[in-house]
Amino acid sequence: MEKRRPRGDLITHNYLKGGFTLWGSKYSWNWNAVDVGPKRDLVAELATSVRNRTDLRFGLYHSLFEWFNPLFLEDATSVFKTRKFPTSKSLPELYEIVTKYRPEIIWSDGDGNAPDTYWNSTGFLAWLYNDSPVRDTVVTNDRWGVGSICRHGGFYTCSDRYNPGHLLPHKWENCMTIDKKSWGYRRDAQLDDYLTIEDLVKQLVETVSCGGNLLMNIGPTHDGRIAVVFEERLRQMGAWLKVNGGAIYGTKPWRAQNDTVTPGVW
Structure with missing residues (x-):
């Protein structure tokens, strides 16, 4: 994997x-x-x-x-x-x-x-x-x-799930987790507790547009296995980057980070 x-x-x-x-x-x-x-x-x-x-x-x-x-x-x-x-x-x-x-x-x-x-x-x-x-x-x-x-x-982390929403003069990282409620594995987690691939792509794009690095956390089970939902998200992100990686890897942020007229466009 x-x-x-x-x-x-x-x-x-x-x-x-x-x-x-x-x-x-x-x-x-x-x-x-x-x-x-x-x-x-x-x-x-x-x-x-x-x-x-x-x-x-x-x-x-x-x-x-x-x-x-x-x-x-x-x-x-x-x-x-x-x-x-x-x-x-x-x-x-x-x-x-x-x-x-x-x-x-x-x-x-x-x-x-x-x-x-x-x-x-x-x-x-x-x-x-x-x-x-x-x-x-x-x-x-x-x-x-x-x-x-x-x-x-x-590089700065400042807080968990950090995104300043604008350019910083120093390198920074958005450390976040696919499970909205925990950094570790939870047996009782519901499907709605996990970020969708659409949520994750949004996090990635917003982070990179502001000059940051995305650190995406997954929690393995007690015996080291990667739960299916985490594996699926990693594979989905890999597939998205295979097509769109040119807009992510080796890029530099532009002077404007988002479209103020059209919310959600970064």
């Missing part, structure tokens, strides 16, 4: 807010996909597949904080005057995934209402762009601590 997807980027959740890593992290003992569950390095397998079988750029989503980690909760209680969690967990894992998997995109998220100084974001990013093995190829977003969103980063 990957070969039939739209061209662009593939970003996988290598690390969730529950702290479970999809690779055998040295800093998440017995709570990772190598030690328990599938007992496989899922990040390595996906990275190899993407790089050997597609022309997609490989990226990794990484949540800075964990909902229930006692070290983070202890730091939060001190109003982030202590830094036990980032020092022993989140930062070492960031260095680990960059060194081991060499992603072209790092999509940071979940600052837990902590400032960038707590996460030592500037220190990590300085290493990433100057000394890391991906220093000449990597790009990052703007979610590196309170106050950084929509202000610092290779």
Whole structure:
């Protein structure tokens, strides 16, 4: 199915807010996909597949904080005057995934209402762009601590489902999800809960016309399967782009983003 997807980027959740890593992290003992569950390095397998079988750029989503980690909760209680969690967990894992998997995109998220100084974001990013093995190829977003969103980063996300409706002087991305109500898979979702291909094409056109990139999220099942409705939407988008991709790929936004006389024309 990957070969039939739209061209662009593939970003996988290598690390969730529950702290479970999809690779055998040295800093998440017995709570990772190598030690328990599938007992496989899922990040390595996906990275190899993407790089050997597609022309997609490989990226990794990484949540800075964990909902229930006692070290983070202890730091939060001190109003982030202590830094036990980032020092022993989140930062070492960031260095680990960059060194081991060499992603072209790092999509940071979940600052837990902590400032960038707590996460030592500037220190990590300085290493990433100057000394890391991906220093000449990597790009990052703007979610590196309170106050950084929509202000610092290779591209801005500003908020989920963000579209300014006009040109910005900085690169930006519309991160949205096909399921209107959830970023993950829901067994009880109704058909009306999913965006139609017409909805998705509208999102794509409006985003590109304003100079943005569209990041379209799908939620796999607990065992890694892609639900039929998500597969259908990806195939439909790929088919639409096969015909109309010349108006999307490699284009530059015009001086006017939409037709004020005719609503819905971008």
